[in-house]
Amino acid sequence: xxxxxxxxxxxxxxxHILEHTQGLWEDLRGARLFVTGGTAFxxxxxxxxxxxxxxxxxxxxEATVLTRDPARFAAAAPHxxxxxxxxxxxxxxxxxxxxxxxxxxxxxxxxxxxPGMSPLASFRTAVEGTERVLSFxxxxxxxxxxxxxxxAVYGTQPPDLERVSEEYIGGSRPEDAARGYxxxxxxxxxxxxxxxxxxxLEVKIARCFAFVGxxxxxxxxYAIGNFFGDALNGDRVLVKGDGTARRSYLYASDLAxxxxxxxxxxxxxxxxxVGSEQDINISDLxxxxxxxxxxxxxxxxxQEALPGVPPTRYVPSTARSASELGLREWVLLDDxxxxxxxxxxxxxxxxxxx
Numbered sequence: 001x002x003x004x005x006x007x008x009x010x011x012x013x014x015x016h017i018l019e020h021t022q023g024l025w026e027d028l029r030g031a032r033l034f035v036t037g038g039t040a041f042x043x044x045x046x047x048x049x050x051x052x053x054x055x056x057x058x059x060x061x062e063a064t065v066l067t068r069d070p071a072r073f074a075a076a077a078p079h080x081x082x083x084x085x086x087x088x089x090x091x092x093x094x095x096x097x098x099x100x101x102x103x104x105x106x107x108x109x110x111x112x113x114x115p116g117m118s119p120l121a122s123f124r125t126a127v128e129g130t131e132r133v134l135s136f137x138x139x140x141x142x143x144x145x146x147x148x149x150x151x152a153v154y155g156t157q158p159p160d161l162e163r164v165s166e167e168y169i170g171g172s173r174p175e176d177a178a179r180g181y182x183x184x185x186x187x188x189x190x191x192x193x194x195x196x197x198x199x200x201l202e203v204k205i206a207r208c209f210a211f212v213g214x215x216x217x218x219x220x221x222y223a224i225g226n227f228f229g230d231a232l233n234g235d236r237v238l239v240k241g242d243g244t245a246r247r248s249y250l251y252a253s254d255l256a257x258x259x260x261x262x263x264x265x266x267x268x269x270x271x272x273x274v275g276s277e278q279d280i281n282i283s284d285l286x287x288x289x290x291x292x293x294x295x296x297x298x299x300x301x302x303q304e305a306l307p308g309v310p311p312t313r314y315v316p317s318t319a320r321s322a323s324e325l326g327l328r329e330w331v332l333l334d335d336x337x338x339x340x341x342x343x344x345x346x347x348x349x350x351x352x353x354x
Contacts, residue, residue: 068092251335
């Protein structure tokens with residue numbers, strides 16, 4: 001969505017992030033960050049909040065951002081790439097050449113998932129990319145590394161399990177060839193756990209669920225993004241299934257707060273769920289987005305629910321993040337949808353959407 005995503009994130013949201021992370025930034029004073037996945041949704045929120053903190057608190061920190069296409073990133077986020085604290089490093093996360101400079105912190109957020117991506121390619125990117133990043137961190141004296149894993153490591157959440165915690169030992173069956181993303185994230189976590197147990201590197205693991213906010217892709221495999229795309233571009237919002245699935249969504253400014261906190265204060269090798277506990281069924285979510293983005297737009301549910309079939313769930317327990325790190329959800333869903341809608345409605349019309 002060129003032209004739409006090139007805008008900076010809302011000052012209100014960046015201020016919100018700094019308000020709830022003030023005590024963390026001394027850990028990054030003079031830091032040298034290496035960032036993978038910096039051009040995508042997570043990465044943009046982390047980079048823009050980092051630059052806001054760097055300027056406001058005069059941290060004197062710098063970030064090297066790995067990207068396969070520096071020119072494309074420069075066009076998509078000129079305010080990020082043009083900042084003097086940012087350097088781009090061309091390469092693929094699986095094979096990149098190692099920058100020569102010291103690196104104190106790593107944010108490893110690169111992933112491969114979405115339309116057209118094979119499960120095997122997704123698996124290989126997760127595993128080979130994590131191996132490469134861990135090798136780089138070991139050679140450059142990195143102190144702390146954050147890896148963004150996924151709730152997909154739990155496999156299919158049992159319908160009678162209201163919220164899945166980090167103690168849940170389920171997972172996708174090895175013979176399930178379609179689950180390359182989840183298998184890859186599990187394998188990447190294993191590599192990180194070995195590093196945490198056998199080296200001085202502090203490896204922080206964030207198991208991320210579902211999110212909403214400015215920059216969320218509207219034309220990929222994210223239900224809420226598709227609903228925004230439909231409402232912004234068409235005359236109906238389409239729910240592709242029966243609408244009974246239950247999901248929860250954490251707003252992106254809260255996501256950034258959680259990730260920065262886990263990086264600085266999380267226990268090495270200990271995973272933390274990142275997401276919202278406030279679940280909603282997909283039909284009601286579509287109606288909420290439609291009502292806020294374009295009141296009166298029609299919501300169509302493609303399939304009828306089958307009697308007696310329990311809804312699928314993808315909802316985390318965040319008790320560990322709350323009790324150990326003091327994290328919570330500050331921006332609730334209605335406000336999160338409204339903020340996201342305002343960002344898109346105030347800028348150039350987004351292209352695409354399903």
